[in-house]
Amino acid sequence: xxxxxxxxxxxxxxxxxxxxxxxxxxxxxxxxxxxxxxxxxxxxxxxxxxxxxxxxxxxxxxxxxxxxxxxxxxxxxxxxxxxxxxxxxxxxxxxxxxxxxxxxxxxxxxxxxxxxxxxxxxxxxxx
Numbered sequence: 001x002x003x004x005x006x007x008x009x010x011x012x013x014x015x016x017x018x019x020x021x022x023x024x025x026x027x028x029x030x031x032x033x034x035x036x037x038x039x040x041x042x043x044x045x046x047x048x049x050x051x052x053x054x055x056x057x058x059x060x061x062x063x064x065x066x067x068x069x070x071x072x073x074x075x076x077x078x079x080x081x082x083x084x085x086x087x088x089x090x091x092x093x094x095x096x097x098x099x100x101x102x103x104x105x106x107x108x109x110x111x112x113x114x115x116x117x118x119x120x121x122x123x124x125x126x127x
Contacts, residue, residue: 010052022061025053025090031081040096053090054102054119061095066070068121075117084109
């Protein structure tokens with residue numbers, strides 16, 4: 001699974017997938033290398049993690065010959081993280097023929113909430 005991201009943003013950020021299905025995707029990312037100048041996990045990095053996992057789930061939901069393209073993401077950042085990894089769980093909230101929505105919970109190594117995000121993807125035929 002992770003090989004498909006080689007050379008793309010998720011790979012450069014160190015995102016790894018541990019579990020993947022159309023209903024649920026679990027992955028993690030190191031904090032180191034994904035921080036803002038104050039040494040805290042960058043909020044944009046949390047969004048990249050959330051969108052990567054949610055989009056992966058949406059693509060699995062879309063099925064063969066179709067692709068998922070993100071059309072909306074929002075995120076609430078709850079706490080800062082300065083070391084270790086963050087783990088995200090993307091859970092399908094809605095899976096239709098043309099739209100899929102995932103709720104993504106990002107937590108630190110102690111299991112504390114770091115970020116809560118929601119991603120909506122449009123499902124279209126592959127070109």
